[in-house]
Amino acid sequence: MTATPIAVQVRAPGKINLALRVGAPRPDGYHPLATVFQAVSLYEDVVATRADGISLEIHGRGEDLPVDATNLAVRAAALLRETSGTRAGVHLSLTKQVPVAGGMAGGSADAAATLLACDQLWGTGLSRDELAELASELGADVPFALTGMSAMGTGRGDLITPVMSRGTYHWVLAVQDEGLSTPEVFREHDRLQPLDLDDAPAPRLDDAVLAALLSGDPIQLSRQLGNDLQEAALELRPELGDVLAAADRAGALAALVSGSGPTVAALALDHAHAVSVAGVMRAAEVAGEILLVTGPVPGARVLEHVHSRRP
Ligand code: C5P
Numbered sequence: 001m002t003a004t005p006i007a008v009q010v011r012a013p014g015k016i017n018l019a020l021r022v023g024a025p026r027p028d029g030y031h032p033l034a035t036v037f038q039a040v041s042l043y044e045d046v047v048a049t050r051a052d053g054i055s056l057e058i059h060g061r062g063e064d065l066p067v068d069a070t071n072l073a074v075r076a077a078a079l080l081r082e083t084s085g086t087r088a089g090v091h092l093s094l095t096k097q098v099p100v101a102g103g104m105a106g107g108s109a110d111a112a113a114t115l116l117a118c119d120q121l122w123g124t125g126l127s128r129d130e131l132a133e134l135a136s137e138l139g140a141d142v143p144f145a146l147t148g149m150s151a152m153g154t155g156r157g158d159l160i161t162p163v164m165s166r167g168t169y170h171w172v173l174a175v176q177d178e179g180l181s182t183p184e185v186f187r188e189h190d191r192l193q194p195l196d197l198d199d200a201p202a203p204r205l206d207d208a209v210l211a212a213l214l215s216g217d218p219i220q221l222s223r224q225l226g227n228d229l230q231e232a233a234l235e236l237r238p239e240l241g242d243v244l245a246a247a248d249r250a251g252a253l254a255a256l257v258s259g260s261g262p263t264v265a266a267l268a269l270d271h272a273h274a275v276s277v278a279g280v281m282r283a284a285e286v287a288g289e290i291l292l293v294t295g296p297v298p299g300a301r302v303l304e305h306v307h308s309r310r311p
Contacts, residue, residue: 004123005305007049012113012145012300013039014098015105016171016258016265018213018221021203022186022228024195030140031186033157034203036210039148040171040295042097044109045303046073048117051091054078059093062100072107076114076138083134084124092117101179103233103259105141112145112300120302132160141259148299150213152205166216168294170274172252174243174264174287180233185260188232203228222253222267233261240264243286250280 015037023032054077056067065071069078077090092114098106115131115138118124126134128146135142136158143158144151150165209224234240240257243264247255251273252266266281268274274292282290 003307005121006308007047007306008117008120008302009045009047009304010113010117010120010300011043011045011303012109012116013148013297014042014044014109015039015141015144016295017227018225019205019209020227020229020259021205022189023203024197024200025186025190026197030156032155032203033140033153034205035153035157036150036163036205036213037144037153038150038165038169038295039144039297039299040104040293041297042104042173042291042293044098044106044113045095046110046113046117047093048114048121049091049093050121051089053089054081054092055090056092056094058096060096061098061106062096065100071110072138073110073114076111076134076142077118079134079138080115080118080122080124080126084122084126086122086124088122090118090121099175099179099263101181102175102263103180103182103257103261104263105145105259108139108141109145109300111135111138111142116146116300116302120305144299146300149296152210163210163213165213165296169218169221169296170268170271171293171295172247172250172266172268172274172278172281173258173291173293174247174266174281175289175291176237176262177288178262180236180260180262182260185229185232185236188236189229192232192235218253218267218269225254225256225267227256227259229260230257233257237262239286242284243281246281246284246286247277249284250277252277
């Protein structure tokens with residue numbers, strides 16, 4: 001029998017929504033979605049170490065985020081502890097690369113990484129499906145952070161169906177210093193486009209986006225990118241218009257707001273093209289940071305198990 005480890009390191013990715021269709025708000029406040037996610041190479045790393053109670057420290061981005069029970073990583077550990085009935089505790093050391101409140105599901109990646117790390121640390125032995133169920137209790141984007149790669153999301157975005165994708169896509173991300181609140185963007189969307197749940201059709205994806213992913217051709221994909229929340233994000237943050245215009249001037253194949261924003265993702269042909277687009281966008285000074293990422297990348301995965309040495 002393998003002993004449970006004393007520490008586990010897990011990595012989970014941020015995401016871009018390649019296509020995002022939003023339906024009428026439900027009575028619970030959530031919106032039915034039809035979306036295609038792509039996990040990209042910006043990561044949240046969690047090192048979970050045996051400890052009493054549940055505690056958290058944060059490095060990298062978001063050092064001023066709360067580390068108490070309101071933090072989604074702490075909530076993930078608490079939910080798994082309650083579900084599994086373990087009395088063990090954990091100290092979580094989180095290193096964040098994904099922009100905070102950027103529309104890239106960084107907090108969801110923290111939760112997904114924490115679920116997997118604590119599952120391994122405590123030897124709870126839950127199946128991937130059971131973890132996905134806990135993930136969806138924590139937030140609509142958490143199940144995708146477990147799965148990664150390319151996937152369709154329906155329901156609240158939490159019902160995940162993996163989709164085939166060929167090749168690697170090169171993105172330039174324009175990251176803003178100031179985030180946007182996801183509920184606020186959804187509210188703005190409802191204000192701009194009032195829909196009634198009884199009359200509005202369920203949101204539907206165009207099959208062409210899945211065909212484009214299968215083709216592996218970034219030009220084909222660039223024609224299928226679209227985000228129903230973009231108008232609301234632009235309304236709340238008009239400067240994002242300048243970011244999209246800068247991406248266009250820089251020769252990006254296409255650009256769109258990621259999820260609820262304010263991060264803008266610009267698609268390039270290949271790495272060299274991404275470097276050139278990034279250079280022009282950096283010079284335009286429309287974002288706090290310009291980053292290069294690729295996708296798709298895997299979902300939450302264990303990087304390291306640390307076992308105590310035998311005496
Ligand atoms: O599930 P999560 O906590 O990440 O969602 C944050 C907020 O985003 C929700 O409280 C809701 O206001 C909004 N949301 C929504 N419809 C979805 C997903 C999120 O309205 N499908």
